[in-house]
Amino acid sequence: MQYREIGKTGMKVSAISFGASSLGGVFHSLKEETGIEAVHTAVDNGINFIDVSPYYGHLKAEVVLGKALKNIDRSRYYLSTKVGRYGQDGVNTWDYSARKAKESVYESMERLHVDYIDLINIHDIEFADLEQVCNETLPALVDLRREGVVKHVGITNLNLRHFHYVIDHVPAGTVESVLSFCHYTLNDDALVDSLDYFESKEIGVINASPFSMGLLTERGVPDWHPAPEALKRLAQKATAYCKSKGTSIEALAVAFSVNNPRIATTLFSTTNPENVLKTIRYAETPLNEELLAEVKRIFEPGFRDTWVNS
Template structure:
């Protein structure tokens, strides 16, 4: 496993990291015991960064992850969670107030059985008033940083422009990392356009969703996937092509996602320990760059076609 330092945090983290959304049954029902084993498998095979959120499974992901973390030494992993996006009984809610952000951090600490977080992220800022994020949410998290509850502060979003806007409007060093998803994968490399900017600000870059929320998989996308039909069809053709080459598109996708050393780490999510181990094995093998080029030609004019967050 390759390790890279994220921004100026000093955190040396695995290039592939564990996203815990699957533990909340976000994509399908989860076997809790298998989910806990998936966490153990990740740590045992070199992954040392875990990301979660109270929003995933409406607190369930944090709860299940907490059961696993009770039996893992705290110095064996870096942990991030989020504030701002929540939900209950199938209804999404958002609250980016400073007061709620602080409360949320302490609630997450209880669910996860930890006494500090390595990173706290403001979650999906496109749903927030960005001025509130700048003037209220982030200052509240900086206060927790001064108290030692939080070591580093970050922001997450699908829209790269929002991430840049917030970094531009806060004091230097406030935002130490950004987490962006679906913009550094086989069908969309838009994140590369922003790397110079984030590096100039000393902001570390976390990539997520190497399979583009299922676009880059043989299983295909779930019904709720927001991608336009033409993009779904193009990625299906690419997946079929890889299958004929006996090179699973999932393998190519995850290898591609970790291929740029300027992107510190890529989060994937699985509650299946076999899938976790398979993905780790994939990144330890050399990527077939010729196949990358062929796949991207198949995707063609659907490259960099995105969608709105949901």
């Protein structure tokens, strides 16, 4: 397993890491004990960075992850969670106020059975008033960092330009990492355009969803997926091509996503322990450059086509 530092945080994390959204039943139903086993399998096989949010499963993911972490020594993992996006009784809610951000951190720690958070993120800032993020939410989290309740502060988003806006409108060192999803994948590598900028600010980069939220899988895109229909057809074609070459699009997707040393880690999510082991194998397999070139050719008509988050 390769380990890379997230910016200047001192956190040296595994190149592939565990996203706990699936523990909330976000993508599929789960058996709690199997999800807990998946977390243990990840840590026992070298993964040392775990990301979650109170939004995932409307608190359920943090609750299940907390049960898993009870039996894992705190020194074996870095833990990331979020503030700003929530939900209750099946209804999504957003609150980026300073008061709610601070309350949320303490509530998350209780659910997760920890007494500090390694990385606290503002969740999906495209839903927020960016002025509030700069002038209220981030200062609240910096207060918690100063107190030692959280160690580091980051932001997450789908729209890359929002990262630039926030970072440019807060004091240097406020934001220590960004978490971008679906922008360093086989069908969309737009994240590379911002790497020089992030490095100039000494900000670490976390990549999420190497499978583009299920687009790049043999199982096929889920019904709710927001990708354009033309892009979904290209993904089906690329998936079939990989299969014809004796491999899977999942294997290529992971190998590609972890291959860039300028990206600290790539998050994937599953509740299946076997899928954890499989994904680690994909991450440790050298990238097939010839296959990558062919798949990129397939995606060319829709390369970097994106969608609105929901």
